[in-house]
Amino acid sequence: MVVLFVKTINLKMIKSSSIALEFDNVLPELLYDKSLEDVKNTIIFHGNKKEAVSDYFDVNITGKSDIPDDCEIIIDGDLSRVKRIGYCMSSGKIVANGDVDFHVGACMSGGTIIVNGNAESYAGREMTGGVLRIKGNVKEFCGSSYAGDWRGMSGGKIIVEGNAGKQLAEYMVGGEIIVKGNCDILAGVHMAGGLISIDGTINQWVGGQMKKGTIIVNGKLEEMLPTFTLQEIVHNPLICGKYYIGKYELYSGDNGVKGVGSLWLKK
Amino acid sequence: MEYLLKNGIVFDPKNNIDGEQMDIFIKDGKIVENVSSDAKVLDVSGKLVMPGGVDLHSHIAGPKLSIGRLYRPEDIRRGIKPASQEDISGFEAGFSLPTCPTIGYRYTKMGYTTVTEAAVPPLEAKHAHEEINSIPNLDIPTLTLFGNNWFMLKYVKENRLDDLTYFISKWLKLAKGYGIKIVNPCGSEAWGWGKNVDGLDDPEPHWNVTGREVITALTKVNERLGLPHSVHVHTNDLGHPGNYTTTLETFDCIKDIKKNKNVERNQTMHCTHVQFHSYKGTSWRDVSSGATELIDYINKHNHLTCDIGQITFDETTTMTADAPMEYDLFRLTGLKWANKDIEVETSSGLIPSIYSKHAPVSVLQWAVGLEFFMGVTDPWKIALTTDSPNGGPFIRYPKIISWLMSQEKLQDMLNNEVHNWAVNRTNLGTYDREYTWNEIATITRASPAKILGLNDRGHLGMGAKADVSVYDIDVENFDPTLKNNSAILENKLLNSKYTIKDGEILVKDAKIVKLVKSNHIWCKVNGLEKEEEILTNRIKPEFNKYYTIKYENYGVNEHYIKPETCVDIEYGGVICENN
Ligand SMILES: [Zn+2]
Numbered sequence: 052m053v054v055l056f057v058k059t060i061n062l063k064m065i066k067s068s069s070i071a072l073e074f075d076n077v078l079p080e081l082l083y084d085k086s087l088e089d090v091k092n093t094i095i096f097h098g099n100k101k102e103a104v105s106d107y108f109d110v111n112i113t114g115k116s117d118i119p120d121d122c123e124i125i126i127d128g129d130l131s132r133v134k135r136i137g138y139c140m141s142s143g144k145i146v147a148n149g150d151v152d153f154h155v156g157a158c159m160s161g162g163t164i165i166v167n168g169n170a171e172s173y174a175g176r177e178m179t180g181g182v183l184r185i186k187g188n189v190k191e192f193c194g195s196s197y198a199g200d201w202r203g204m205s206g207g208k209i210i211v212e213g214n215a216g217k218q219l220a221e222y223m224v225g226g227e228i229i230v231k232g233n234c235d236i237l238a239g240v241h242m243a244g245g246l247i248s249i250d251g252t253i254n255q256w257v258g259g260q261m262k263k264g265t266i267i268v269n270g271k272l273e274e275m276l277p278t279f280t281l282q283e284i285v286h287n288p289l290i291c292g293k294y295y296i297g298k299y300e301l302y303s304g305d306n307g308v309k310g311v312g313s314l315w316l317k318k
Numbered sequence: 319m320e321y322l323l324k325n326g327i328v329f330d331p332k333n334n335i336d337g338e339q340m341d342i343f344i345k346d347g348k349i350v351e352n353v354s355s356d357a358k359v360l361d362v363s364g365k366l367v368m369p370g371g372v373d374l375h376s377h378i379a380g381p382k383l384s385i386g387r388l389y390r391p392e393d394i395r396r397g398i399k400p401a402s403q404e405d406i407s408g409f410e411a412g413f414s415l416p417t418c419p420t421i422g423y424r425y426t427k428m429g430y431t432t433v434t435e436a437a438v439p440p441l442e443a444k445h446a447h448e449e450i451n452s453i454p455n456l457d458i459p460t461l462t463l464f465g466n467n468w469f470m471l472k473y474v475k476e477n478r479l480d481d482l483t484y485f486i487s488k489w490l491k492l493a494k495g496y497g498i499k500i501v502n503p504c505g506s507e508a509w510g511w512g513k514n515v516d517g518l519d520d521p522e523p524h525w526n527v528t529g530r531e532v533i534t535a536l537t538k539v540n541e542r543l544g545l546p547h548s549v550h551v552h553t554n555d556l557g558h559p560g561n562y563t564t565t566l567e568t569f570d571c572i573k574d575i576k577k578n579k580n581v582e583r584n585q586t587m588h589c590t591h592v593q594f595h596s597y598k599g600t601s602w603r604d605v606s607s608g609a610t611e612l613i614d615y616i617n618k619h620n621h622l623t624c625d626i627g628q629i630t631f632d633e634t635t636t637m638t639a640d641a642p643m644e645y646d647l648f649r650l651t652g653l654k655w656a657n658k659d660i661e662v663e664t665s666s667g668l669i670p671s672i673y674s675k676h677a678p679v680s681v682l683q684w685a686v687g688l689e690f691f692m693g694v695t696d697p698w699k700i701a702l703t704t705d706s707p708n709g710g711p712f713i714r715y716p717k718i719i720s721w722l723m724s725q726e727k728l729q730d731m732l733n734n735e736v737h738n739w740a741v742n743r744t745n746l747g748t749y750d751r752e753y754t755w756n757e758i759a760t761i762t763r764a765s766p767a768k769i770l771g772l773n774d775r776g777h778l779g780m781g782a783k784a785d786v787s788v789y790d791i792d793v794e795n796f797d798p799t800l801k802n803n804s805a806i807l808e809n810k811l812l813n814s815k816y817t818i819k820d821g822e823i824l825v826k827d828a829k830i831v832k833l834v835k836s837n838h839i840w841c842k843v844n845g846l847e848k849e850e851e852i853l854t855n856r857i858k859p860e861f862n863k864y865y866t867i868k869y870e871n872y873g874v875n876e877h878y879i880k881p882e883t884c885v886d887i888e889y890g891g892v893i894c895e896n897n
Contacts, residue, residue, distance in 0.1 A: 196392075197391075197392065197395070198391045198392070199389070199390055199391035199392035199393070200392035201653065201654065
């Protein structure tokens with residue numbers, strides 16, 4: 052087997068907290084050249100208090116790395132109150148073994164994050180690059196914009212192996228989101244670019260007010276918005292460089308906002 | 319407390335001090351002739367020393383800001399700086415819509431000590447003054463919106479100039495305002511009927527009154543009262559291609575109105591953010607600069623001053639009482655838009671605005687602004703503004719200064735950075751002017767103070783307010799004309815070495831070291847009390863019919879405006895003795 056990462060930082064949770072821990076300083080690009088002592092003393096916010104990584108985690112390091120891309124951070128334990136894992140990350144790899152809290156991979160621009168569990172809301176929101184893979188479910192606003200902004204995820208890739216919550220990819224402008232499970236209401240609303248592919252059942256109001264971009268529903272759509280119009284029926288369509296097997300209807304919309312988005316529906 | 323600012327290089331245009339190495343003496347909050355041997359000596363040898371900065375047009379307090387902050391949380395998330403234990407100031411947040419304390423911190427660090435809030439409807443004046451109470455370290459005059467007020471429109475329609483005089487005098491007291499602001503006269507009122515007015519002579523649908531009538535009437539009243547500031551006008555047709563003719567007509571329509579003889583200012587009208595009002599053409603496709611004609615007019619006449627409203631290439635927020643214009647912008651950009659109706663006083667609107675170096679229209683607007691800086695020969699006729707945050711947030715003033723002082727920088731931008739409309743559709747490329755420090759001190763200090771009629775500041779003469787800013791710029795050896803120095807210049811001007819206000823050090827080495835409450839500056843006209851009372855008694859029934867609040871709850875009470883600087887004048891413009 053090829054050894055991809057030469058430095059591994061292992062964080063094992065020894066104390067959980069009911070107040071969220073903010074993990075935005077625990078990034079490969081900030082820790083790849085740090086000593087064990089430095090990693091232990093890295094600041095994490097606990098509510099409004101500055102505390103150290105070692106207050107909550109056992110830290111182990113193996114190997115060395117000269118560039119952030121050669122650094123992997125593995126986090127074990129009950130991470131359901133650990134926020135902002137991989138926030139603004141640009142390179143390297145983070146593996147979270149457990150359910151994670153809000154904003155995992157938010158604003159990330161590169162590198163890889165793997166969550167072996169479920170993720171709370173705002174996973175990968177406003178991300179511009181990199182790969183975020185979630186083995187479980189995600190809650191609301193995955194790949195969307197954050198409150199107020201009209202520019203959501205603009206690049207990179209999010210793979211959700213479970214189900215996705217409401218407002219998936221709201222205001223998405225670029226990049227790719229793949230949901231292997233089902234999807235709640237309002238997926239792709241206000242979308243202005245990028246691609247969403249959903250394998251499972253999807254609820255109503257898909258693509259509402261979308262201006263551009265592509266949504267592919269490989270499973271079942273429960274209710275189509277009346278502001279989309281059927282363009283054609285295609286067998287085995289080629290969409291954004293990939294063949295989709297089967298019979299697909301292509302709709303265009305949202306006409307309510309003079310949108311020219313594409314909505315592909317498997318029949 | 320006494321201070322001796324030693325050996326600085328001083329630029330004080332009002333007193334004809336152009337880069338002399340000299341000492342400045344400060345005692346009891348004033349500039350004095352000499353100080354005792356107990357004075358604290360601040361060695362500022364060779365450093366740039368100017369009077370405290372004066373901004374005559376900015377938007378820093380009031381409901382527009384609050385709406386903006388509520389509906390643009392994404393802007394609040396920009397520019398976050400956590401509080402640190404070494405700093406006495408708190409956290410900063412926001413870019414075009416900073417939090418109230420952040421506004422104070424950033425202006426003070428730039429060396430500014432006086433900042434005008436340029437648009438306060440009387441109905442929302444309490445709100446504005448309450449926000450001022452959360453902004454530290456500044457002196458803040460507010461300009462009161464009158465250009466679309468129903469009582470005003472009625473008096474203009476019925477040609478009752480006396481009543482209008484008493485009304486303005488009384489309403490400035492109620493709003494604790496400093497001067498008369500006119501925004502898109504009749505147009506903002508027409509917006510109440512879903513319309514705008516087109517130019518100076520298009521009557522407003524309900525009152526059948528025109529912008530020309532409003533501007534001339536209010537200018538007459540302003541001069542009758544002898545207010546320290548002139549009328550402050552945002553002319554009709556903002557942001558419309560072809561609007562430069564309206565602007566020219568506006569410049570011209572009050573030129574025969576006599577200036578009050580007791581005021582120190584030269585102008586009878588201040589035209590604000592003139593950049594937004596200077597376009598030729600019939601659409602955004604064939605638009606071009608109309609600045610040359612307007613500059614020519616300004617250079618030939620003395621009854622007029624203006625500030626620029628410079629574009630700075632940022633993602634910012636526009637906010638104005640010119641609500642129909644904001645609707646036009648919404649139709650143009652499709653970005654989220656907020657609209658607010660201020661009952662029978664005005665309307666207002668907000669929308670995010672993205673000015674890009676690659677967008678032809680943004681670049682045209684940017685170049686038009688710079689044309690005014692370059693073309694108006696007398697720097698006493700202009701003031702540096704961005705109409706913050708409309709053209710860009712005020713923290714970009716230093717960047718603008720770096721453009722004005724270096725042709726090398728400007729030419730580099732024209733040739734390599736910005737869309738070719740700057741060259742092809744404006745005359746910016748034909749100028750080779752470079753601002754001197756003296757001229758910079760004029761357009762950021764001396765001129766705005768004089769235009770505002772705040773004669774105790776903007777200079778360092780004997781008895782002036784001890785508002786002084788010192789920058790860590792070695793005047794003899796630092797060459798601001800070099801392109802490579804632009805970023806350094808900007809950074810030094812953003813972070814003053816000392817900001818002193820009323821003889822107290824507020825900033826030292828780019829750190830805020832003292833926080834004081836901001837002063838509310840307002841203007842009180844004495845001598846019309848009886849007339850005002852008669853008028854108010856007549857107005858009350860009408861007021862209570864049309865407003866959603868009772869007259870008794872309308873005015874800004876004294877406790878909102880502590881501390882205050884009340885500029886007391888006798889009716890007719892004589893400044894009272896006790897000032
Ligand atoms: Zn303004």
